[in-house]
Amino acid sequence: MTTIYDISKATGFSPTTVSKALNNYPDVSEKTKQIILKKASEMGYIPNSHARILTTKKSWTIGILFDEKLNIGIKHPFFNAIIESFKKNVEMKGYDLLFISKDIGKNPITYLDHCKIRGVDGVIIITSDPKNEQIQEIINSDFPCVLVDNESDVASSVYSDNLRGCYLAVEYLYSLGHRKIAHIYGSQETFAGKIRYEGFINALEKLNLEKIDEYLVDGGYFSFDGGYRAMKKILEIDDRPTAVFVSGDLMAFGAINAAKEEGLRIPEDISIIGYDDLEMCRYFTPRLTTIRQNTELIGEQAANILIDAIDKKIARTSVIVPVELIIRDSCKSLI
Structure with missing residues (x-):
């Protein structure tokens, strides 16, 4: 040996x-x-x-706390990609990973208690509800943690430049000649849903486009079904938009299916742009134009921040990761 x-x-x-x-x-x-x-x-x-x-004097184990409303868990393609990157980067530094739950056997305990019982050195938190009492308990403690795809005044965080991403999406549609642009937004209870909604409104203002309340439709918790239902509502509008900016790719796939069911062609009859750049975007028909979140860099930054907090006791750090417009086949020029 x-x-x-x-x-x-x-x-x-x-x-x-x-x-x-x-x-x-x-x-x-x-x-x-x-x-x-x-x-x-x-x-x-x-x-x-x-x-x-x-x-x-360390366990060399890091906890992964995954708590989201859809109950998709690690199967969610966006967060799965982040966790894979995070895993790769912490393993290079010698750490193992442990998923954190609220229950051990039949004994309900808090997330923070579970972290302490298992002796993890720190925890990465992925949640759709950062205001959850148990999430807040960890965030407000001195336990090393980092929030992903969320912002916090007290804890370290890593998230994409959502405001920039929304502007890139709307500005691209504008450059193609679209002036009637709808938005399927994610739940306002989530950080991403709220800030992307704000980003869409800000983009309209910057481009001197009218805000039409009928064009703003709630897609819920970023699911395929949520996007499908929201698109059905948009297609009922008499003065139908020529393009739709959807706050997440899974919702965008649902929106495309809803439009196809109504006999519409994408992008000939209506243009659709998503947000995330999930791997399946390049295989869906039509291939989805979207805003790419750099999951590799998000996971890497989260790993670096958390390990620095564990080893060097570095205080709160927030990193905003750049985004990129990925042009494919789902948007048509009207010019």
């Missing part, structure tokens, strides 16, 4: 430096860490978890 002394001999660094690098101590340079970690991987080094826990 490979030991730290074998790695020390192979790299030329002292056993102490090797040990510190393997345990992610901050007083070892990143360049040195990468050399040691690469050699350790090549040599098949397997750390002694018990010794590492005793040495570092």
Whole structure:
């Protein structure tokens, strides 16, 4: 079995430096860490978890708290992609992952209690309801945590530039000659739904477009069915819009199906643009034009922020991740 002394001999660094690098101590340079970690991987080094826990006073485990209204859980393609990126980045630093629930066996406990019982070093929080009492308990405690796709005044957070994304979507439709633009928005109880609704209204104002109340339809919690029902309402409007900006790709897929059921062609009869850039966007018919959220970078930033909070006791940090307009086939020029 490979030991730290074998790695020390192979790299030329002292056993102490090797040990510190393997345990992610901050007083070892990143360049040195990468050399040691690469050699350790090549040599098949397997750390002694018990010794590492005793040495570092950490469990080397991070909790994932997933709490959302649709009960889709990890199957949700947007959050699944973020968790995959987060997983990859924390595993590179030597951490395992544990999903956090409110119940252990038949004994209901809070999320914070579960984190403490399991001894996790920190927790990533993905929730559609950050005002939930149990979520607030963690956020307002001194337990290391980071919120994803949410904003907080007291806890660290990582989320996309929603306001910019909304402007990019509406401005693109405007550049194609659309002036009657509807919006299927997500639940105002969610951070994304609320801020994207505001972003849509701000974009209308910047482009001197009229806000038409009939064109604003609630799609609920970003589901396919919610988008389908919202689009049915839009298609009942006498002065029908020429384009619809949908606050999430799953809702956009539902909206497209609703339009097709009414005999409409996308984009010949009505243009639709989504938000997220889920992998299935490129395979759906028509291929969906959308705003891309960089799930890889969101997961990476969340991992870095949380590990810094655990290791360096760094206080609240908020990161806004850039977005990008992805043009495909679901929008038509009227010019």
